[in-house]
Amino acid sequence: MEKITLSEQEVINALCLFHAKFRNVEPQAVEVELMYDDASGFTAEAYVNGQMDFYNTVNFITAIRLYIDEQLNRDSISARIVLDLHDDEGIIANIEW
Numbered sequence: 047m048e049k050i051t052l053s054e055q056e057v058i059n060a061l062c063l064f065h066a067k068f069r070n071v072e073p074q075a076v077e078v079e080l081m082y083d084d085a086s087g088f089t090a091e092a093y094v095n096g097q098m099d100f101y102n103t104v105n106f107i108t109a110i111r112l113y114i115d116e117q118l119n120r121d122s123i124s125a126r127i128v129l130d131l132h133d134d135e136g137i138i139a140n141i142e143w
Contacts, residue, residue: 069094075095088129
């Protein structure tokens with residue numbers, strides 16, 4: 047099995063790309079804040095022109111799958127994606143094929 051890890055910045059980039067498609071704007075126009083708590087799990091807030099949209103863990107995985115397809119040119123459907131809160135690296139995504 048092949049394994050890769052997406053850094054926190056790559057996770058942010060994935061959410062920016064996903065949200066940009068959703069809002070029909072350039073990814074550079076999107077600001078993302080990642081969060082984690084025991085009750086809600088992994089969440090994010092994405093901002094465009096002062097308007098905020100909330101993303102839950104399922105949205106994270108969907109955004110990462112799009113990133114895998116479009117940026118890494120890999121098959122995201124067969125990928126196993128696990129989000130992790132790392133003490134030094136922040137929120138990362140471990141991916142296995």
